[in-house]
Amino acid sequence: MMRLSPPGYSKFAQANSFELVYGGGEANxxxxxxxxxxxxxxxxxxPDNALGKAxxxxxxxxxxxxxxxxxxxxMMGKYFLEKGAVHRPSEVIYERExxxxxxxxxxxxxxxxxxxxxxxxxxxGITPAISEGAAMxxxxxxxxxxxxxxTVSGDINSRKNMWHYRKxxxxxxxxxxxNCDIVITSSRGIREMFGLCSPxxxxxxCAKRLMDTFPKIKKVAKKTRKSxxxxxxxxxxxxxxxxxxxxxxxxxxxxxxxRVGTGDAFASGLIYGLLHYKNDMQALNFATAACALKHTVPxxxxxxxxxxxxxxxxxxxxxxxxx
Numbered sequence: 001m002m003r004l005s006p007p008g009y010s011k012f013a014q015a016n017s018f019e020l021v022y023g024g025g026e027a028n029x030x031x032x033x034x035x036x037x038x039x040x041x042x043x044x045x046x047p048d049n050a051l052g053k054a055x056x057x058x059x060x061x062x063x064x065x066x067x068x069x070x071x072x073x074x075m076m077g078k079y080f081l082e083k084g085a086v087h088r089p090s091e092v093i094y095e096r097e098x099x100x101x102x103x104x105x106x107x108x109x110x111x112x113x114x115x116x117x118x119x120x121x122x123x124x125g126i127t128p129a130i131s132e133g134a135a136m137x138x139x140x141x142x143x144x145x146x147x148x149x150x151t152v153s154g155d156i157n158s159r160k161n162m163w164h165y166r167k168x169x170x171x172x173x174x175x176x177x178x179n180c181d182i183v184i185t186s187s188r189g190i191r192e193m194f195g196l197c198s199p200x201x202x203x204x205x206c207a208k209r210l211m212d213t214f215p216k217i218k219k220v221a222k223k224t225r226k227s228x229x230x231x232x233x234x235x236x237x238x239x240x241x242x243x244x245x246x247x248x249x250x251x252x253x254x255x256x257x258x259r260v261g262t263g264d265a266f267a268s269g270l271i272y273g274l275l276h277y278k279n280d281m282q283a284l285n286f287a288t289a290a291c292a293l294k295h296t297v298p299x300x301x302x303x304x305x306x307x308x309x310x311x312x313x314x315x316x317x318x319x320x321x322x323x
Contacts, residue, residue, distance in 0.1 A: 001022065001023060001024045001076070001077040001078050001079055001096070001099075002020060002021075002022060002051070002055070002076055002077070002078040002079075003020070003021050003022065003023050003078070003079055003080075003081055003260075003299075003300060004018040004019070004020055004078060004079070004080050004081070005018060005019045005021075005080070005081045005082070005083060006018060006019075006082060006083075007019055008083075009083050009084075009085045010082075011082055012080070012082050012091075018080075021058075021298075021299045021300060022055050022058040022059075022300070023260070023261060023299065023300020023301060024044075024077075024126075024300070025124035025126050025127070025155065025264055026042060026043075026044075026122060026123060026124055026127065027042050027044070027059065027064075027300075027301075028261045028264035028265070028268075028300050028301045028302070029122050029124075029155075029264045029267050029268045029271070030042045030059075030064055030122075030268075031059070031062040031063070031064060031301040031302075031303070032264065032265055032268030032269070032290065032294075032301060032302040032303075033268045033271060033272065034062060034063035034064055035062070035063065035302065035303050035304065035305065035306075036268065036269075036272045036290075036305075036306045036309070037306055038271075038272065038275075039065070040063070040064055040065070041064060041065035041066070041067065041068055041118075042059055042064050042065075042066065042068070042069065043068040043069075043109065043114055043141070044068075044069055044070070044101060045069075045070045045071070045072060045100045045101045045103075045104045045108065046069055046070075046071055046076065046100055046101075047071070047072070047073055047074050047075055047076050047099075047100040048071040048072055048073065048074070048100075049074060051076045052071055052076065052100065055076065056069050062301065062303070068109075068114050070104075070108060070109065071100070072100055072103070072108075073099075073100040073103050074100070075098050075099045075100060076099060076100065077094075077095065077096045077099035077100075077101055077102065078094075078095045078096075078099075079092055079093065079094045079095065079096075080092065080093040080095075081260060083258065084230035085230055085231055086229050086230055086231050087229055087230065088230060089230055090230065090259070090260075094162075096130055096162075097164070099130075101130065101134065102130045102131045102133075102134065103131070103133065104131070104133050104134050104137050105133045105136075105137065106133070106136045106137045106139075106140045108137070109137060109140070109141075111140055111141050111144035111145075112144055112148070114141075115141070115144055115145055115148055115150055116148075118145070118148075118150050119150065119151065119275075120150065120151045120152075120153065120271060120275070121141060121142070121145040121150050121151070121152050121153075122152075122153045122154070122155070122267065122271065123138050123141065123142065123152075123153075123154050123155075123176075124154070124155045124156070124158075124264075124267075125154070125155065125156040125157055125158030125169075125173065125189075126158060126159070126162065128158070128169075128172050128173065128176060129158050129159070129162040129163050129169065130162070131165055132165050132166070132167055135167070135172050135176075138176060139175060139176055142154075142176060142179045142180070143179060146179050151181050151182070152179060152180045152181050152182070153180065153181065153182035153183070153184070153267070153270075153271060154176065154177060154180045154182070154183050154184070155184040155185075155263065155264070155267045156173065156176075156177055156183060156184065156185045156189060156193065157184070157185055157186055157189045157263070158173070158189070158193070160192060169192075169193055170193060170194075170195075173193045173194070174193075174194065174214075177193075177194075177210075177214055177217075178213075178214040178216060178217075179216060180214070180216065180217055181216065181217065181218050181219075182217070182218065182219050182221070182270070182274070183210065183217050183219070183220050183221070184220075184221050184222060184263075184266070184267055184270065185210070185220065185222060186203070186222050187201060187202065187203045187206040190206040190207070190209070190210050191206065194210065194213065196209040196210060196213060197209055203222060203238055203240070204238075204240050204245045207220035207240035208240060211240070211242055218241065218242060219239055219240070219241045219242070219274075219280065220239065220240050221237065221238065221239040221240075221270055221284065221287070222237070222238050222239075223235055223236070223237055223238075223262075223263065223266045223287075223288065223291055224236045224237075224238060226250070230256065230259075231254075231255060231256050232253065232254050232255075232256065233253045233256055233259065233295060234250045234251070234252055234253065235250065235251050235253065235262075235288060235291055235292050235295075236248045236249060236250045236251070236288060237266070237270075237284040237285070237287055237288035237291075238284075239280055239284050241280050244280070246280050246281045246284055247284070248281075248284055248285050248288045251288060251289065251292040251312070251317075253292055253295045253296075255296075256295045256296075257295060257296050257297065257298055258294075258295065258297060258298045258299060259294075259295055260299075260300055261294055261299070261300040261301055261302060262291050262294045262295055262302075263291070264294075264300075264301075264302070265290045265291045265293070265294035265302035266287050266288065266290065266291035267287075268290060268302065269286050269287035269288070269289065269290030269291060269309065270283060270284070270286075270287035272286060272287075272290075272306075273285075273286035273287050285313050286309060286310075286313050288313075289309045289310075289312040289313040290302060290304070290309045292312060293308055293309060293312060
């Protein structure tokens with residue numbers, strides 16, 4: 001999507017211009033993976049016009065393969081972000097209906113061709129919320145990845161007020177989630193989507209019930225956020241792997257630059273960590289460090305280096321200049 005924001009921390013009412021960047025759940029994860037040294041591609045549908053080509057160029061600029069970007073129709077999905085500060089929260093207005101991506105249909109993508117060289121497929125709960133066509137395309141991708149032996153991860157925390165077509169998330173999400181290997185979600189997400197736990201249940205209990213319900217899932221992870229203010233956040237990671245519950249220490253982020261895309265940074269860090277570290281605690285520490293660093297980066301995507309993440313993961317919070 002295009003992201004349009006008033007300059008700095010101005011409110012919409014003060015704006016005479018908007019800063020334009022691109023972003024979106026799966027794209028943010030793919031770009032972050034690319035900056036961590038992994039080969040990554042984004043699969044999407046853009047409008048067949050100059051805006052669609054500009055969005056494609058943005059992906060290429062950030063090291064992504066764009067051979068599976070498809071074009072059609074005329075509208076680019078967009079959102080407007082008013083960045084909060086201190087005690088004033090951020091505000092977001094979406095314009096997605098009628099976008100090229102919202103009009104996608106399963107017949108438009110040959111997933112066996114798209115996934116032929118892949119080791120991992122990642123999706124977010126926002127995609128199936130956009131339209132039934134997007135939901136069915138996502139399901140086709142997941143089932144194809146299952147047949148091809150490709151690991152599937154889903155960041156399934158979906159915003160319930162996004163679901164405007166004739167199917168609810170309670171109808172759609174179970175078929176998608178039951179075919180995942182790794183799930184990123186919260187106690188609230190598990191409760192709202194599947195009704196598997198109560199508001200009083202802890203994350204570990206909810207994660208166990210999710211894995212009991214969908215046995216293919218091997219790990220359930222989440223980030224926990226404590227907001228001191230819009231400008232001051234504390235982040236930690238948690239995971240239930242079917243045998244052991246692990247969690248990180250809190251990382252203290254005292255000067256938030258941009259918190260959009262921090263969940264996607266956590267997801268990309270978790271993917272990298274699970275592929276490159278021997279144990280879940282290391283993987284979770286890496287994911288949490290990547291998430292914390294995204295709070296310092298303007299825009300949707302986490303463009304920090306692997307060295308930045310490892311330094312923070314190993315306890316270097318100094319921010320000292322690297323020469």
